Amino acid sequence: MTTDAAETVDAVAVSPAADPGFLQRYGTSVEYILIPGAALIAALAVFGLFVFLFGKNPLNLYYYMYQGAFGTWFSWQNSLTRAAPLILTALCTALPAQLGMVIIGGEGALLIGALAATGAALALPSAPHLVVQFAMVCAGMLGGGLWIMLSGGLRQYRGVNETISSLLLVYIALAILNHLVEGPMRDPASLNKPSTPEIGAANMIGSIPGTDVHWGLLFGVIAAVASYILIYRTTFGFAARVAGGNIRAARIVGLNVGRLIMTICFLAGASAGLAGMVEVAAVEGRANANLAAGYGFTGILVAFLARQNPLAIIPVAIVLGGISASGGLLQRRLGLPDASVQVLQGIIFVFVLASDALYGRIGFLKGKT
Amino acid sequence: MNFRRADFRSITRRHLLQGGAALTLGSALGVRTAAAADMTIGFIYVGSRDDYGYNQAHAQGAAAVKKMAGVSVLEEEKVPETDAVEKTMESMINLDGASLLFPTSFGYYNPHVLKMAAKYPKAHFEHCGGLWTDKDPQNAGSYFGYIDEAQYISGIVAGHMTKSGKLGFVAAKPIPQVLRNINAFTLGARLANPKATTQVIFTGDWSMPVKEAEATNSLIDQGVDVLTCHVDGPKTVVENAARRGAMVCGYHCGQSALAPKAYLTGAEWNWEALYPKFVKMIQAGEKIPNFYRGGLKEEIVKCSPYGEMVSAEARKHADDVKAKLMGGDYTIFAGPIADNKGKTVIASGTNQGQKDPELEKMDYLVEGVLGATS
Numbered sequence: 001m002t003t004d005a006a007e008t009v010d011a012v013a014v015s016p017a018a019d020p021g022f023l024q025r026y027g028t029s030v031e032y033i034l035i036p037g038a039a040l041i042a043a044l045a046v047f048g049l050f051v052f053l054f055g056k057n058p059l060n061l062y063y064y065m066y067q068g069a070f071g072t073w074f075s076w077q078n079s080l081t082r083a084a085p086l087i088l089t090a091l092c093t094a095l096p097a098q099l100g101m102v103i104i105g106g107e108g109a110l111l112i113g114a115l116a117a118t119g120a121a122l123a124l125p126s127a128p129h130l131v132v133q134f135a136m137v138c139a140g141m142l143g144g145g146l147w148i149m150l151s152g153g154l155r156q157y158r159g160v161n162e163t164i165s166s167l168l169l170v171y172i173a174l175a176i177l178n179h180l181v182e183g184p185m186r187d188p189a190s191l192n193k194p195s196t197p198e199i200g201a202a203n204m205i206g207s208i209p210g211t212d213v214h215w216g217l218l219f220g221v222i223a224a225v226a227s228y229i230l231i232y233r234t235t236f237g238f239a240a241r242v243a244g245g246n247i248r249a250a251r252i253v254g255l256n257v258g259r260l261i262m263t264i265c266f267l268a269g270a271s272a273g274l275a276g277m278v279e280v281a282a283v284e285g286r287a288n289a290n291l292a293a294g295y296g297f298t299g300i301l302v303a304f305l306a307r308q309n310p311l312a313i314i315p316v317a318i319v320l321g322g323i324s325a326s327g328g329l330l331q332r333r334l335g336l337p338d339a340s341v342q343v344l345q346g347i348i349f350v351f352v353l354a355s356d357a358l359y360g361r362i363g364f365l366k367g368k369t
Numbered sequence: 370m371n372f373r374r375a376d377f378r379s380i381t382r383r384h385l386l387q388g389g390a391a392l393t394l395g396s397a398l399g400v401r402t403a404a405a406a407d408m409t410i411g412f413i414y415v416g417s418r419d420d421y422g423y424n425q426a427h428a429q430g431a432a433a434v435k436k437m438a439g440v441s442v443l444e445e446e447k448v449p450e451t452d453a454v455e456k457t458m459e460s461m462i463n464l465d466g467a468s469l470l471f472p473t474s475f476g477y478y479n480p481h482v483l484k485m486a487a488k489y490p491k492a493h494f495e496h497c498g499g500l501w502t503d504k505d506p507q508n509a510g511s512y513f514g515y516i517d518e519a520q521y522i523s524g525i526v527a528g529h530m531t532k533s534g535k536l537g538f539v540a541a542k543p544i545p546q547v548l549r550n551i552n553a554f555t556l557g558a559r560l561a562n563p564k565a566t567t568q569v570i571f572t573g574d575w576s577m578p579v580k581e582a583e584a585t586n587s588l589i590d591q592g593v594d595v596l597t598c599h600v601d602g603p604k605t606v607v608e609n610a611a612r613r614g615a616m617v618c619g620y621h622c623g624q625s626a627l628a629p630k631a632y633l634t635g636a637e638w639n640w641e642a643l644y645p646k647f648v649k650m651i652q653a654g655e656k657i658p659n660f661y662r663g664g665l666k667e668e669i670v671k672c673s674p675y676g677e678m679v680s681a682e683a684r685k686h687a688d689d690v691k692a693k694l695m696g697g698d699y700t701i702f703a704g705p706i707a708d709n710k711g712k713t714v715i716a717s718g719t720n721q722g723q724k725d726p727e728l729e730k731m732d733y734l735v736e737g738v739l740g741a742t743s
Contacts, residue, residue: 074459074463192498193544214452324453
């Protein structure tokens with residue numbers, strides 16, 4: 001999604017006499033920052049107007065949003081904690097998007113990953129905690145990965161639309177979670193809140209030292225960077241993008257599209273499964289219905305806002321984490337209902353999608369010509 | 370305005386907005402001094418505060434606290450039972466200076482309230498659910514009410530009013546608290562009409578409006594003419610039942626406004642009485658017991674006022690039993706009680722009073738309930 005070598009060479013070749021212009025060289029990259037940024041600002045302006053119509057001062061609104069999301073160290077940690085699961089679940093949509101697939105079932109992979117990770121921890125009651133944690137990571141990723149592979153397989157071998165199947169698999173995952181938590185895996189002592197037994201305090205992965213942001217954030221950043229490298233810097237990623245661009249051409253040049261689909265779906269599900277593992281090992285300490293908190297669905301929004309770019313997912317998740325962190329302050333200080341944050345998310349979504357039309361049309365940013 | 374009062378505590382904000390918000394700042398100085406002595410209390414809800422149900426009942430309690438002197442109240446709704454609620458509690462403490470918090474959803478307690486209570490030993494946490502044990506932090510507490518007493522009264526009224534003898538119960542999950550409500554409602558109904566039966570339908574989760582509507586319709590199609598429920602927002606059941614011409618008993622908070630012609634009575638939380646009581650205890654420097662429970666007598670639960678259509682006979686019967694419960698010398702779960710498979714669950718001569726821990730583990734449906742726990 002960036003300018004890359006060809007364009008740079010081009011620009012260098014042309015530039016000696018003409019003004020070498022930063023924009024000329026990096027125009028397309030700048031576009032990718034400027035246009036979504038402008039869309040975000042426009043969305044905030046519209047939201048301000050909306051809030052003004054409800055008789056609240058928009059300046060207060062912006063100030064509280066800033067304070068609640070990034071105004072203090074506490075607020076930063078609040079935003080980052082909320083961003084952590086979103087980075088991982090967004091990858092579940094962004095990776096298959098490279099192949100032109102629209103997978104929206106990250107929530108299901110998260111739940112299955114969380115269940116698998118809990119199962120792994122409970123199966124190893126006396127193992128050293130590092131072993132348990134490693135087993136939980138593997139189980140979570142495997143569980144989530146296989147779950148999304150189901151959608152990939154249905155699409156590749158049975159022609160089932162992957163968007164529908166991945167969404168429906170969310171409800172199946174939820175039913176499996178409820179069944180296991182209320183039945184076979186239930187801790188008999190969890191009377192009014194059916195839950196599995198706890199994985200034990202020693203097996204919890206805790207927070208990044210010096211913060212109270214859990215390790216899920218680091219997992220997310222690593223997964224996002226690794227995905228970026230995989231997609232843009234490896235032949236495998238190149239093959240995936242070719243298949244995403246034109247699946248027939250990919251087949252003609254001899255790419256194994258089936259394997260590409262299955263691998264990418266596995267990786268996508270694995271990252272959402274890892275998010276589920278983190279929810280168990282860093283937050284809840286056990287599996288129960290609390291896990292179905294909608295991170296998988298918000299991840300779809302993050303992936304689309306990031307235009308399916310794995311690196312862009314990181315800042316977008318932090319911005320959305322910040323919006324949700326500031327939501328509480330808006331409720332408390334301005335008396336806005338919770339739904340107002342959803343309204344804002346909706347406005348941002350519409351603006352960012354609409355801003356797609358602007359790429360390559362802003363005169364001074366036209367790098368190549 | 371409570372919100373504004375909270376606003377002006379932050380000096381940095383005033384600096385930043387001096388230009389833009391000059392108008393509003395004019396009124397700030399006077400309020401700020403008053404606010405300095407206030408106790409800031411935060412209420413956290415898992416759903417919307419106007420859900421005509423679980424969360425609205427708590428919001429009514431918060432509204433009662435707002436009327437007290439020397440307090441300022443913060444509210445946040447739709448906070449999920451994840452680390453989001455930890456951040457909400459911390460945010461109320463760090464950014465708003467809250468010293469007393471009411472995280473009102475059952476699933477907030479373990480691990481979230483416990484974690485925050487250990488992290489902020491100076492703040493006080495009052496959780497709704499009755500989960501505190503002596504291993505938990507001293508600055509955390511958990512309260513709950515024996516709302517099955519009010520369900521029992523609803524049952525008596527329902528038993529008198531039903532013509533078909535068929536009652537319906539739309540329930541979320543077959544967990545002890547819910548089963549206890551179903552059983553108490555049925556025992557009450559059979560006190561009035563020994564042949565009455567309660568058909569129960571479990572929807573599987575706390576807030577499933579579509580399934581709740583389907584369950585309501587299907588119960589009425591089977592001849593049920595009085596319904597009640599235990600879900601987070603009874604609005605769907607109440608409105609649908611009324612539309613279909615059936616009668617209803619409410620739950621969580623008063624719903625008679627939704628269906629004045631169909632609403633018989635209901636089992637309500639009385640947080641309006643309890644929360645101000647808690648705040649007064651703290652203002653007076655007393656300690657709120659970490660584990661706090663009670664029923665009608667302790668004013669933690671109450672019954673909705675009777676609807677106009679409730680017969681004099683039903684009112685009298687219900688009032689009599691209510692008086693006995695208020696007097697504290699009445700046991701709902703008094704043996705012999707058999708479950709709906711014919712097995713004796715409470716032996717003859719055994720009285721399981723409200724505080725009996727056996728009732729907390731309830732896993733059966735009493736005779737007269739049509740349905741199964743799994």
